[in-house]
Amino acid sequence: MRALVTGGNRGIGFAIAAGLVARGTDVVIGARDADKGQAAATELGCQSVHLDLERPNTFAPAIQAAGPIDILINNAGILIEDSMIAAPDGLRCSMQVMFHAPFELICLCLPHMREKGAGKIINLSSGWGSFAxxxxxxxxxxxxxxxxxxxxxxxxxDLPAGVTINAMCPGWVHTDMGGPSAPRTPEQGADTALWLALDAGDVTGKFFRDRQEIQW
Known part of the structure; x- marks a missing residue:
């Protein structure tokens, strides 16, 4: 069983990758900076591919290099706090990294999942994107x-039989994005993603925090 973790060279993504490796999963991390990705992969004992979510031309080569993916964890994110009106490119970039790229990666991974009749897709989301x-x-x-x-x-x-997709909120995590005041460790933030990937069964189309379903 092989998993791809985007943004797996640091923070929550690194913790997810480490947790998967510890459970015996064959892990590939995707990283925008190829050198940092390789350094993290060496530390983790896994594979790394160059995957820049702002550059769609890196997507197909990364999936080809990674090999058939059974678990896709769309972890990579970006935090641009500028006004959407005053600086609209921030919204465009946010949508590319956290919506368009995950969808394109899903599409690239689905042929194998369809053929196998099984697959897990986990999207790292946030309560900051919840209407509730x-x-x-x-x-x-x-x-x-x-x-x-x-x-x-x-x-x-629209997904093939046997393929599930869920979103999860890791909470406020002490990472480069979350900042030093965040109360949660990357390992705590990674826990629900690992549970969805390995232990949650066939649940699909849901939103979770701390392994509990939450409202959209």
Missing amino acids: EDMEGPGGYGVAKAALNALTFALPR
Whole structure:
């Protein structure tokens, strides 16, 4: 069983990759910086591919290099806090990294999952993109995460039999993005993603935090 973790060279993605490796999963991490990706992969004992979510021309070569993917974890994200009106490119970039790229990677991984009759897709989202939690994400972040949530909710109707998709919120995690004041460790943030990937069964089209379903 092989998993691809985008943005797996640091933070929550690194913790997810480490947890998967510890459970005996064949792991590939995708990294925008190929050198940093290889350094992280060496530390983890896994494979790395160059995958820049702002550059769609890297997607297909990365999937080809990674090999057939059974578990896709769309972890990589970006936090741009600028006004969407004053600096609209921030929204465009947020949507590319956290909505368009995950969808394209799903499409690239689906042929193998369809053939196998099984597959897991986990989207790293956020309460900041939840309407139930007032969509408090700044700039384009909350909008992009809300779009990712909508994709997760709607896509099960089009997925092949045996393929599941879920979103999860890791909480406020002490990473480069979350900052030093965040109360949760990357390992705590990674826990629900690992549970969805390996232990949650055939649940699909849901949104989770701390292994509990939450509202969109």
